[in-house]
């Protein structure tokens with residue numbers, strides 16, 4: 085009896101902790117067919133010359149939105165430098181990128197950490213952070229930015245700075261709100277308002293994810309000019325909503341040498357047609373500003389989407405892409421994330437590369453894949469040392 089009571093209590097507290105409306109029953113996944121990546125008989129040249137661009141345009145028009153023509157050029161200024169950072173193991177350099185080249189416009193505050201031992205330009209991870217640069221490591225040397233009320237190092241577990249530096253790579257990060265604050269403000273603040281008046285917007289105008297992506301590309305522009313970094317070896321990284329962002333960054337900016345999308349879920353790697361966990365309808369209700377307005381029409385009409393997320397993953401080809409899930413992150417649909425990785429594989433093969441090369445979803449904590457890599461970590465929605473170990477291995481094997 086006591087056991088039964090305990091069981092009921094545990095079950096109900098578990099169910100209460102799940103977001104409302106979450107369904108995680110495989111039996112409720114509707115029957116669906118995925119849109120094809122390319123017609124039979126397509127050649128690599130046809131993909132490269134036309135089909136890739138056509139696929140990209142569909143995502144741009146119906147999901148993330150189009151970036152308007154921005155005539156004003158970004159400009160960068162070197163800020164604080166700490167040559168003996170992390171007990172002399174690393175060099176810290178802060179850089180302010182004025183995104184539209186003016187003092188008043190939005191500014192991207194880049195934090196660049198590179199190993200002191202580097203003999204020449206090195207590969208780096210570039211990723212936006214949720215709470216400010218000072219939250220990725222406890223050091224007092226990092227300038228407080230973003231959410232200044234959040235303690236230094238609060239998010240250190242997600243960044244593994246020492247591990248990255250010891251392996252000989254650099255880390256570049258910036259607060260995502262520097263580009264556009266993550267709120268539904270009618271696209272008045274941040275980069276949207278700075279470059280275009282909100283009454284000019286239409287169904288395919290850019291949302292916040294496209295804005296964060298645009299900011300990442302401006303970060304990359306700077307890194308291409310920054311000597312300690314090898315601009316041809318910048319891997320874009322992101323977690324959760326920023327994992328959706330890293331995929332769109334890799335799709336739109338082929339200068340990124342590789343892409344890591346951690347627990348990205350709906351609107352990221354998870355297939356929309358599975359409607360498992362967070363659905364297109366739910367995401368547009370909760371975060372209408374992330375996507376363009378056209379995307380709002382596909383809530384409960386996933387089958388009418390002219391694409392699915394495996395095609396987004398395929399846009400990374402032939403570059404390395406890592407899709408990572410977490411077992412307890414059912415909201416993000418680990419299986420849907422795996423299936424996207426799997427069904428992107430034919431484009432890699434078309435281009436003469438090994439993609440995922442894996443039919444069945446692997447067991448927990450078993451990384452798989454070649455140029456498309458996948459794992460489902462045990463535990464919750466998060467970025468852990470385990471995830472970084474796999475990303476570092478990808479860097480060693482495919483980027484360095």
Ligand code: GCU
Nearest residue numbers: 324325326348349350362367
């Ligand atoms: C919410 C949202 C997800 C998103 C996540 C995050 O859970 O529903 O789509 O990925 O926030 O960014 O943390």
